[in-house]
Amino acid sequence: MRYFDDKPELVAAILAKYPPQGRRSSLMPLLREVQTALHYVPAEQIEEIAEIVGVTATEVRAVMSFYSTYSTVPQGKYHLQVCATLSCALAGSDELWDDLCETLGISPGEVTPDGLFSVQKVECLGSCGTAPLVQVGELGYHERLSRQDLHALLDALRRGEYPGPHSPLPVFVHSGQQEDAAGARHGAELKPLGENL
Amino acid sequence: MTATAPRPITSGLDPRFALSLYAHVGEQGSWTLESYRARGGYQAARRALSMDPDRIIDEVKASGLRGRGGAGFATGLKWSFMPLKDGRQHYLLCNADESEPGSFKDRYLMSEDPHQLIEGMLIAGYAMRATVGYIYIRGEYILAAERLEGAISEARAAGILGSKVLGSDFDFQLQVHRGAGAYICGEETALMNSLEGLRANPRLKPPFPAAAGLYGLPTTINNVETLCAVTHILRYGASWHAQMGSGKSLGSKLYQISGPVHRPGVYELPMGTTFAELIEDWAGGPTEPIKAIIPGGSSCPMLPYQQDILDLPMDYEAVAAKGSMLGTGGVILIPQNYCIVNATWNLVRFYAHESCGKCTPCREGIAGWMVHVYEKLVRGQGRPEDVDLILDMSDNIAGKSFCALADACLGPVQSSIALFREEYDHLASTGQPLYPRQSRWLGGGAR
Numbered sequence: 295m296r297y298f299d300d301k302p303e304l305v306a307a308i309l310a311k312y313p314p315q316g317r318r319s320s321l322m323p324l325l326r327e328v329q330t331a332l333h334y335v336p337a338e339q340i341e342e343i344a345e346i347v348g349v350t351a352t353e354v355r356a357v358m359s360f361y362s363t364y365s366t367v368p369q370g371k372y373h374l375q376v377c378a379t380l381s382c383a384l385a386g387s388d389e390l391w392d393d394l395c396e397t398l399g400i401s402p403g404e405v406t407p408d409g410l411f412s413v414q415k416v417e418c419l420g421s422c423g424t425a426p427l428v429q430v431g432e433l434g435y436h437e438r439l440s441r442q443d444l445h446a447l448l449d450a451l452r453r454g455e456y457p458g459p460h461s462p463l464p465v466f467v468h469s470g471q472q473e474d475a476a477g478a479r480h481g482a483e484l485k486p487l488g489e490n491l
Numbered sequence: 492m493t494a495t496a497p498r499p500i501t502s503g504l505d506p507r508f509a510l511s512l513y514a515h516v517g518e519q520g521s522w523t524l525e526s527y528r529a530r531g532g533y534q535a536a537r538r539a540l541s542m543d544p545d546r547i548i549d550e551v552k553a554s555g556l557r558g559r560g561g562a563g564f565a566t567g568l569k570w571s572f573m574p575l576k577d578g579r580q581h582y583l584l585c586n587a588d589e590s591e592p593g594s595f596k597d598r599y600l601m602s603e604d605p606h607q608l609i610e611g612m613l614i615a616g617y618a619m620r621a622t623v624g625y626i627y628i629r630g631e632y633i634l635a636a637e638r639l640e641g642a643i644s645e646a647r648a649a650g651i652l653g654s655k656v657l658g659s660d661f662d663f664q665l666q667v668h669r670g671a672g673a674y675i676c677g678e679e680t681a682l683m684n685s686l687e688g689l690r691a692n693p694r695l696k697p698p699f700p701a702a703a704g705l706y707g708l709p710t711t712i713n714n715v716e717t718l719c720a721v722t723h724i725l726r727y728g729a730s731w732h733a734q735m736g737s738g739k740s741l742g743s744k745l746y747q748i749s750g751p752v753h754r755p756g757v758y759e760l761p762m763g764t765t766f767a768e769l770i771e772d773w774a775g776g777p778t779e780p781i782k783a784i785i786p787g788g789s790s791c792p793m794l795p796y797q798q799d800i801l802d803l804p805m806d807y808e809a810v811a812a813k814g815s816m817l818g819t820g821g822v823i824l825i826p827q828n829y830c831i832v833n834a835t836w837n838l839v840r841f842y843a844h845e846s847c848g849k850c851t852p853c854r855e856g857i858a859g860w861m862v863h864v865y866e867k868l869v870r871g872q873g874r875p876e877d878v879d880l881i882l883d884m885s886d887n888i889a890g891k892s893f894c895a896l897a898d899a900c901l902g903p904v905q906s907s908i909a910l911f912r913e914e915y916d917h918l919a920s921t922g923q924p925l926y927p928r929q930s931r932w933l934g935g936g937a938r
């Protein structure tokens with residue numbers, strides 16, 4: 295089954311983002327489309343993308359293998375990624391990971407029999423201030439995740455309900471003022487240049 | 492400076508200090524054009540478009556702004572390397588790959604207040620005669636990418652992007668390009684290869700990007716925070732910016748703190764604020780005894796958690812004088828009872844995973860041997876001589892790799908051994924860590 299044949303506008307919009315000599319730049323956006331829709335990039339789509347971009351399938355594979363997002367084997371409907379890097383480890387990501395794998399009964403590379411879940415340990419996701427976290431595929435981050443939160447999330451996903459991302463802001467700003475640890479607010483008002491002239 | 496020049500602002504508690512970068516983070520709808528315009532958005536771009544491009548570069552130079560992506564290179568100087576209008580396409584790239592462990596500031600700039608980045612890119616593009624810009628955002632930043640795309644569409648519809656920006660003669664096209672999970676894409680030349688649809692191996696420099704960058708054409712690349720700061724410099728003036736900071740590190744900066752503190756997060760503070768102020772006054776202090784501090788993201792050598800370090804101003808030179816780096820300003824605290832070998836192994840594993848494999852010292856040294864020896868140690872299967880072996884390998888890798896990734900890995904390795912040799916020796920000779928692993932998942936954020 296070809297993926298892009300009935301999506302000419304999408305392909306055109308992606309190609310239009312880059313200059314004619316940069317046709318190859320469309321490779322990653324096209325791969326992302328397929329990965330997001332099918333949860334992996336089948337061999338047929340590798341050929342298809344190679345054709346669109348004007349390179350060989352081997353070149354597409356070489357690019358794919360460089361990045362951790364693309365998969366050549368099917369992943370679960372919900373691909374759960376756990377950050378294992380230092381700030382997350384300091385907030386218990388090792389335990390989170392063990393709990394997740396035990397609960398689902400799978401290891402990386404496997405998919406639960408119902409096709410719902412796969413798991414992957416990943417590196418720093420830029421949520422070090424709201425650690426630990428799970429990223430649900432293309433859907434969103436679930437940060438500052440407790441054991442109870444994790445199980446509530448899994449239950450919802452099993453019911454086929456994605457509860458929406460959970461990303462509390464680790465920032466203490468209110469209307470232009472920053473709150474210190476004692477609760478006092480700081481921050482002067484700023485006047486644009488023109489208003490002083 | 493004359494004798495009457497005002498004292499520089501070096502504390503977030505100074506009543507003269509005003510937030511700029513994060514002033515509206517967390518406000519409902521702060522990412523919309525309507526909200527941005529209501530607070531004077533795009534007036535700085537209007538002002539810039541009425542100026543001679545070279546005067547903008549002068550103003551950025553006068554502000555003292557240095558790149559916020561980690562290296563601290565003077566932004567105005569970097570811009571002046573771009574060729575004058577020479578008939579070729581010039582590119583402006585925004586580095587939004589933010590993948591250095593401990594760094595999480597650019598993310599909220601883009602998800603909460605993306606128009607200030609668009610405005611900064613407009614100004615930078617105009618100054619460098621670049622009419623096309625790309626924002627290379629790491630693939631995992633889903634919300635930030637959506638908000639950016641939304642903001643760009645709004646700006647296009649309002650005549651702020653596209654042809655004849657804000658009614659001027661300047662054209663500027665801006666696109667978002669999403670990455671796919673590879674730390675090395677943050678290295679500027681690797682980013683260009685990635686954007687061209689290639690494997691993200693770094694390129695040999697020279698030629699530098701200003702001479703031959705994206706598609707071989709003149710290119711300048713700046714970090715998200717750098718470009719946002721440009722907006723505020725054009726809005727509030729170079730001298731406003733230069734009045735904050737210490738030494739040669741000027742302006743307002745987003746510091747991040749993670750690890751066991753009461754309020755981990757991002758704090759906007761003037762450069763030159765001390766570590767103690769960040770940790771105690773803003774983050775509420777540690778939740779448990781601390782032994783080491785990583786001052787600016789995982790690549791920066793660890794420093795001991797002691798008074799002379801805590802009293803340091805967070806500026807590039809002051810931190811360098813102690814043998815580390817300010818990097819991205821991402822502070823990580825390492826608790827006393829967390830095995831330092833385990834903590835360092837965590838980072839070595841990171842660099843090993845992210846090594847692109849192009850050069851031998853990094854591929855064989857870091858991704859091969861270094862991570863292997865650490866794994867042995869952490870599993871309790873090390874030998875006493877392994878610690879010297881790590882140091883010996885480090886000496887052989889240092890300064891010999893193609894890009895800075897391998898040296899970045901050596902930051903935590905060499906510093907942790909210098910500071911906590913007894914922990915390494917204990918683990919290597921007995922197979923037991925001085926600080927055994929304990930549960931840290933506090934109900935996951937009952938903090």
Ligand SMILES: Cc1cc2nc3c(=O)[nH]c(=O)nc-3n(C[C@H](O)[C@H](O)[C@H](O)COP(=O)(O)O)c2cc1C
Pocket residue numbers: 557558559560561562563564566586587588589590591674675676677678679680712713714715717718894895896899
């Ligand atoms: C391995 C490596 C990773 C990097 N990652 C990033 C990054 O994620 N974001 C960033 O802005 N700069 C990163 N840098 C620095 C960039 O190469 C470059 O110096 C920076 O984007 C320049 O922008 P600035 O002058 O505004 O700081 C990285 C450098 C190296 C060597």
Ligand code: FES
Pocket residue numbers: 377378379380381382383417418419420421422425592593594
């Ligand atoms: S270390 Fe996990 S998000 Fe940064």
